[in-house]
Amino acid sequence: MKLKELYQEIILEHGKNPRNLGKTENFNKDAKGNNPLCGDNVHVYLKLNDQRKVEDISFEGSGCAISMASASIMTGLIKGKNDNEAKEIIEDFLGMIKENPELKNKILNEDDKTKLMCLSGVKQYPMRVKCATLSWHTLVSAMENDGKEISTES
Amino acid sequence: MKLKELYQEIILEHGKNPRNLGKTENFNKDAKGNNPLCGDNVHVYLKLNDQRKVEDISFEGSGCAISMASASIMTGLIKGKNDNEAKEIIEDFLGMIKENPELKNKILNEDDKTKLMCLSGVKQYPMRVKCATLSWHTLVSAMENDGKEISTES
Amino acid sequence: MNIDKIKKEFPIFDEKIHNTDLVYLDSANSSQKPKVVLDRINDFYSKQFSNVGRSVHYLAVAATNLYENTRSSVQKYINAKDKNEIVFTKGATEALNLVANTLGQSILEENDEVLITELEHHSNYVPWHFLRKSKNIKIKFAEINEDGDIPIENIEKEITDKTKVIAITHLSNVTGAVLPIKEITQLAHSKGIIVVVDGCQGGPHLKLDMQELDCDFYAISCHKMYGPTGLGVLYGKKKWLEQLPPYQGGGGMINEVKKDGISYGDLPNKYEAGTMATAQVIAFDQSIKFLESIGIEKIIEHEKELIEYGQEILQKNNSVKLIGSPKERGGVLSFTIEGVHPHDIATILDETGVAIRAGHHCCQILHDKLGIPASARASLGVYNTKDDLDKLNEGINNCKKIFDLK
């Protein structure tokens, strides 16, 4: 049953108790994301230090289990990485959701990769892909800090 | 063959050599008619004297054989009638074209009625009814002289 | 009313979704189509097709007559006084844009107020927002009460001597609240205010009587009334349609065209520029015949029974919270489950063939007011049964199981 793959334990658990929820103190980069069709929204806050390392990251927002879990897992994995590593992880994740069977990056350890792969269940739910990717797109925007609001329709 | 009923001798003859074509001198009432879908147009000029008799009537315009013949026959029959008679003839004609099998008025003689009945062939051509009635509607408007342009779409 | 028989008229219910029967509870979004409508489309295209109104050949004449027949059928169905008060549009959204735009061109002035409600669909807000931007009009919102209703007092309260238009839904696509249009119109007209009704949900669920409601405009969405997509109807009182300027320009809507000026055609051509949705208009006649064959009174009764049943079982279900409890509710049951996001509900229900909608249903203002980003919505059509609502309830229980709720 596909539903089991979508709503794995870890997704449900992160969805219910999302990590890094709130507004990081002293953030210096942020962006908002929005899914106009369903009303989901997310706001990602980032503290990038001088070495361009993500010192802190958090998010605010509301959304379905998938989107909350995705944001929760994402923030957990990105914290402590520098911006190039972060970008590689993001790209790898989006590629996996889109088409790749697996994650390819060499930055995350196996445990972390397993966590991320839990989100691969959405591949069978095209309308839910946006839920899984919204926070990631918003993170990209925050890092570029171009101030542009991200919508999953673009 | 229905076409023969539509294009009777008399229609073709009047269509080719319309009577009362031109602009009556000293007209005191007039109106324009227009069929926006096909571009046919007619301008009816009327000289109504103090006794409200149609002293003169004419028309300008361009259109198909049916519309030219109709205007030509109409102007011939209306000349010399007073306005109540004219109205009765118009109503009778429009009623015949719409649904009545025959003309009912007691004003026209049999010869004149026969002429008018030649236009009844359009009953089998719904899209051509407007061609036969445009000048008549325009005449009504001229008599009322309300200055409103008549369009067969109304 | 024999629902089994009615359901058989809808080919879609022969299909399997995820290997189970389809439980379609998304009719407020768009209704399914009976076979007569599909057959009419097919027949028209394959045996009678021509463009209407423009040629004098056989097919064109026949098509034009069929097209105008639908106009007469709609007139009768909604009890409009005049056939020319019926304008075909591409949808209710276009109908509402037409009204806002032409009122904006000719009647509304800077600082005039348009009064809408917190229940309005974006299609009855954004077109007025355009005028807020371009003409500096004001938009006011009549508030919902705790039942999700708009009592007439809440409207009266917002009326000022600047209020020129009240634009309001007949039936909320979220709370299902039926608004007292007739009374609102009386109130509005006593103050010279124009009433525009968004009848998208009124169309399929309520008896439509324009002369009784007396509103100035009423917008209908044909695809929600068992008709084809790409078609709407704007009812407008003749005095307005004659007075207002045209909306779109093009072939068919003109009287005379010269290089230095253009005069426009009479009704209904004036508002039907370009080639219209000919086949859809012609087929919509069958939708009306279908509705008439059952009778709107019967449909209302049937849906009322379902709504009551649905309310009952959902109210009994722990964690489920119904949105609104309006005095009169038509066709729609929106709800949330504490701890499960509406999108997750919809996905989980879908797995057992139960199709509902999740989101803000184009009513973001309302959801903001309710303090929720989204809701789940089960909406009814003439083909639904209590069994469908039981399956909805089972699906909800399945959500709760997956999310480990009581």
Next chain:
Amino acid sequence: MNIDKIKKEFPIFDEKIHNTDLVYLDSANSSQKPKVVLDRINDFYSKQFSNVGRSVHYLAVAATNLYENTRSSVQKYINAKDKNEIVFTKGATEALNLVANTLGQSILEENDEVLITELEHHSNYVPWHFLRKSKNIKIKFAEINEDGDIPIENIEKEITDKTKVIAITHLSNVTGAVLPIKEITQLAHSKGIIVVVDGCQGGPHLKLDMQELDCDFYAISCHKMYGPTGLGVLYGKKKWLEQLPPYQGGGGMINEVKKDGISYGDLPNKYEAGTMATAQVIAFDQSIKFLESIGIEKIIEHEKELIEYGQEILQKNNSVKLIGSPKERGGVLSFTIEGVHPHDIATILDETGVAIRAGHHCCQILHDKLGIPASARASLGVYNTKDDLDKLNEGINNCKKIFDLK
């Protein structure tokens, strides 16, 4: 190219008109539809129907994908650079209104000039006339030459430093003249002028390559391209569609909706407010596949042969006067018979099953210029044959007999 086989794909040709075979020479008005298109409509409604883009259930997902597939097919068929440059409208007329309206809102200013031509259809004149009324822009007309062509010099001549837009037909629906859009665009762009092309007749008769033409906007009428009624396509360069304001407001085109402000969605949603013509969009994919299965080059060749044959026999026929003799003529043969009004011609032809159109074909400016109130028009589709043109000629001879002409 096997016309017999192609003709068999169109169910309408199994029908009898006045007890004779249908000779359909009114495709410039609207084309007939192949069975694949009708089947797709029927299949979609009866097996897959749902609204697109708004729900997450199975049917909605499938419908959304089908809908977006057509966008991709159109993109490929007209060689647009980006999928989001394809906007679905209710017709070409709406597409042209959209362009005029949004340019009027944001770019055109008082005394700016829009240059159109004497060949333009009312749908490419009235929308600009609206701006003449509301914004006091000027409209200029590039003149036809004696062949019914618009040589590029006649356009160049009218350009001033006030010219902001050239709005021009690709293929005249009266003279059949094919205009040199690519050259016109080069000229226009060298002066910073926006080019809007009315592609209604280009769509079915010419190879469409947006990147080659390089025009800024191109309007297509799907029902003239063997597709369903109630659907059009607006191609617009991304830079414009991104920059211009929205046209209609409603569900689906928004980003965020608050009481005091609204932000709009990204392309293509921004221009697709409300429920779209879902079934028609999905079926139009089959029209494109049908066109591709034959190949537009083959169609052009076939129609060219017919046009040459038609010109030949009509030129030989006394009293018949062809309208225009453009350098390149596509799809259309308009004519008059001295002494017989076009309406009479159409009625008489119809009696033998020959369907043509009579009137000004929504080109009153052109007819005024030619000094005739109306003309008769035979227009071609992929299903026509020389035999059809022979029947046209016979019908003309019948007119002459009835009207006692030589």
